Amino acid sequence: MSGFIALVRRDLLLAWRRPADALGVLLFFALAAALFPLGVGPEPAMLQTIAPGVLWVTAVFSSMLSLNRLFAADHADGTLEQLLLSAEPLPLVVTAKALAHWLVSGLPLVLLAPLLGLLFGLPVEAIGVLVASLLLGTPVLGLTGAIGGALTLGLRGGGVLVSLLVLPLQVPVLVFGAGAVGAEPGGGVAAHLLLLGGLLAFSLVLAPWAAAMALRVALD
Structure with missing residues (x-):
């Protein structure tokens, strides 16, 4: 567990030194959503009527902006190979990096x-549901x-390929x-949130x- 925490702290410190990456994601989300009104x-x-779809679509596209940098920097300087040879299981390394990425790009x-x-x-109730749905959904993204x-x-044009690969998984x-935010109070909100929770649990088990x-294949 200490290795997991150290990896999260390391990635957070690196992100702190490159604030433009996180600010770019946040500004895109704010500006893209603000243009619709x-x-x-x-x-x-x-x-x-359009708010649930607009806010969730912009959140999905905002999250894609930094995905190609999730492993790229560590791959470029050789850190990823060292992590592969370390005592920490590679799925745990992936989980730590995904957590740090969410804290920097998803939580804002x-x-x-x-x-x-x-x-x-x-309304206030819908805003509460929006926050809850994003708390459950952005880690899945x-x-x-x-x-x-x-x-x-390591592929050229990786940013575009990442978007094409993950977009079907994020639908x-x-x-x-969006369904949770747009549902009538008491009319399916809990069901949508439970489904998001199920997707989060499924992703936590299988995605790392x-x-x-995939990393082992890419580094071989």
Whole structure:
């Protein structure tokens, strides 16, 4: 466990030295979502109708911006090979890097979401559901993205390939997340959140192993 915590701390320190990466993700999320009210007009009913889909789609695309850098820096300086030879199981290494990536890129989206929800005129209950759905869904986006980042490691144009590979895996998260926010109070919200929780549990079990296998293939 100490090795796991050390890996998370290391990645957080590296991210702190490169704040532009995290700020780019956050600014894209904010600006992309804020443009929709300007484009469709200030009609409150329309904004509340499109808000769940808009906020979740922008969250999905924002999370993709940094996926190609999840393993690239460690691969470039040889750290990844050293981690492969270390005593820590590679799936645990992948989980640590995915956690650090979520803390840097996913958690800020969750914290910003209430402000964007107010911009779309969402009621307080819907904003609470939005935050809950993002808390459950954004880690899944990072875990599935780790698989794509591992599969495209070292390839030219990896950023585009990662998006093409992981987008089909992230569609269920988008559907259930937007569905939870758009559902009537008490009318399916809990079911959508439970499905997101199931996806998170499924991803926590399988995604680190799949990404570890892809990394071994890429480094052989």
